Amino acid sequence: MKTPVSVLRLPRGPEPNSRGFDPNSPRYIALCPTTIPASQGNKADSVNLEEEQQLRSELRECFLRSLIAMTDKQVQFNLYEKVQVQAKFGASDIDVLNFQVSDLQTPLGVQKEALLRCQDMISYSFHL
Amino acid sequence: MLVNLSWLANLPVSMMPQEWRKFVNHEVKVTAHDNQQHEGWVFTVDPVSASVVLVAFQEKGGACVKVVLGHAVREVQVLREGDEEMEKKLKSLFTPAGSQSFSAKELKERKESLRSWLEKNLIPVTDEGDVLRVANVLTISAPYGAEQCISSNEIILARVQSLVDSNPGQKDQK
Secondary structure, three states: OOOEEOOOOOOOOOOOOOOOOOOOOHHHHHHOOOHHHHHOOOOOOHHHHHHHHHHHHHHHHHHHHHHHHHOOOEEEEEEOOOOEEEEEEEEEOOOOOEEEEEEEEEOOEEEEEEEEEHHHEEEEEEEO | OOOOOHHHHHOHHHOOHHHHHOOOOOEEEEEEOOOOEEEEEEEEEOOOOOOEEEEEEOOOOOEEEEEEOHHHEEEEEEEEOOOHHHHHHHHHHHOOOOOOOOOHHHHHHHHHHHHHHHHHOOOOEEEEOOEEEEOOOEEEOOOOOHHHEEEOOHHHHHHHHHHHHOOOOOOOOO
């Protein structure tokens, strides 16, 4: 049985006074370029835009459902440098930049609570 | 200082939702940055992170879900096209246990059954398309169960909810 390792520090959460989602924040601009250029098409028709938005919400809803299905399940994360870790999935943030997990099995021991950076991951998998 | 980023245009990460949608419900092979290949049926592609959600069905009936993060996707190749049945199969995997979805016909029947039950109990009810309006102060939306009753009047709300629950013509699943 691996001994738990003490939690070091958790980063700051989102602004309590806003909705927590700021498209102008340097973090979002640096790490989430995908959603910004797509809608700034060359004079996109309002009809096209509406269609695009409809598609986006459908795709996003399905993705959120997949996150819900993952909650409290054992998930295997494949990170870069051929590192694989297992943990119980807790939650994700809105931009899919961080995952909150519990009982993260690492070579150094079991982290009771941890935040995994999605930038470090290649893929993750779990069973339904 | 100019940096040439035109190679980014060929990455799935910079696709438009319409292009992502073309992969959904089909079997694909995703090549990741570590040169690993992942095969599975595409349930969705997250528009925020461009992550591809793949499902592999197992013989024993369960399913293995593998998600490749958008920034790690090198290439996506379609292997097999899926059909409506696959779409339903995938959707049902992710619908939480206990929730039910009704077809348009079933919803209409439920609405009719509730409306006639309320009328039998001398409650004034009108059919307003998707919702039932009771005595102008309460609305019942799909799927016409006690949980879907909305009103600012507590007394009427309680009365109508207990009526909805006691509808003999409707077997309500919780």
